[in-house]
Amino acid sequence: MAKAQNIGELDQFDVRILEILSEDGRISVTELSKRVGLSKTPCQSRLKRLIDEGIILGFRAAIDPQKLGLDHVAFTEVKLSDTREKALNEFNSAVRKIREVEECHMIAGSFDYLLKVRTSDIRKYREVLGEKISSLPNVANTSTFVVMQSVKDHRPVRVDTTLL
Structure with missing residues (x-):
């Protein structure tokens, strides 16, 4: 796993992806791309990079x-x-x-x-x-x-x- 970026290396699209996923980790890439304001392929690439760099640690169910x-x-x-x-x-x-x-x-x-x-x-x-x-x-x-x-x-x- 690559070393995570400094916060200064994230842009507003990365930040928005992180905020949306922290609220709803099950959102589809298609819906995520719409809410972020990117087309699907660049959004998917950013998501993969955030995972590969260890900024996104994983996805789990929120249980009551x-x-x-x-x-x-x-x-x-x-x-x-x-x-x-x-x-x-x-x-x-x-x-x-x-x-x-x-x-x-x-x-x-x-x-x-x-x-x-x-x-x-x-x-x-x-x-x-x-x-x-x-x-x-x-x-x-x-x-x-x-x-x-x-x-x-x-x-x-x-x-x-x-x-x-």
Whole structure:
């Protein structure tokens, strides 16, 4: 895979393609080309280039977790006992294996990682926290924040056109 371009190397057509696909990844190339304002062949070429360069990472279905009974969301702060590179790599590798952890971010602050954890209910969350998260390498302590309502959960990519 080729190295991705700098943002300055994208033009307004590339940006528009990215914005449209971030909202609807199943749009046909014909419809995409109409909405972007290009004919089908150049639009298809740009789409292929954006994929080949790793700017577009893939396409997936957006699934409603509530309809699957996964209503409980918690954010878990994790503080490690060791933050040397080896310890961080061990934690990173292990946390990727926990299915219930939807997101994991290393944080600069009073704790080391912030996890977004989705389960069916608080009982299942306690199980994941106690049996999986707390057992991760070098975990010293955790703190949990339970989501009462998700006000905005879908974040389509918006390319900063001032950088073009």
